[in-house]
Amino acid sequence: MNNFGIGIDIESIYRFRRLSKDELFLHRVFTQRELNYCFSHKSPAPHLAARFAAKEAVIKALSALKRKSPGYKDIEVVNDPDGTPAIHITKHGFEGLSTSLSLSHSTSQAVALAVIVEQVPPLTPGST
Secondary structure: OEEEEEEEEEEEHHHHHHHOOOHHHHHHHOOHHHHHHHOOOOOOHHHHHHHHHHHHHHHHHHHHOOOOOOOHHHEEEEEOOOOOEEEEEOOOOOOOEEEEEEEEEOOOEEEEEEEEEEEOOOOOOOOO
């Protein structure tokens, strides 16, 4: 049997144009690898907004699973070799979760959808 949680979030890219200059915020929320990726683009704000939306979507999906949320920096958005966004939760106790992530943005908004599946061991005969 599996349990799953779904989370979605939308963020203003304009907000992240301002926040992209706030070093304290950036280093509190994003990993260095995420910052390197976002700032490798001419306009980092859409990428920052999408990654922040992803972190919020993951937190919501974990909440649906009744799991306590890790910190923002424990949720890392990376790109697979083919460019597909993926989630790595680096905090201990979150191993064994299967995650799927979709990111998109327009000129003004970034959105993320996260699905997390938690495999639950089958009940053994005689257990309740």
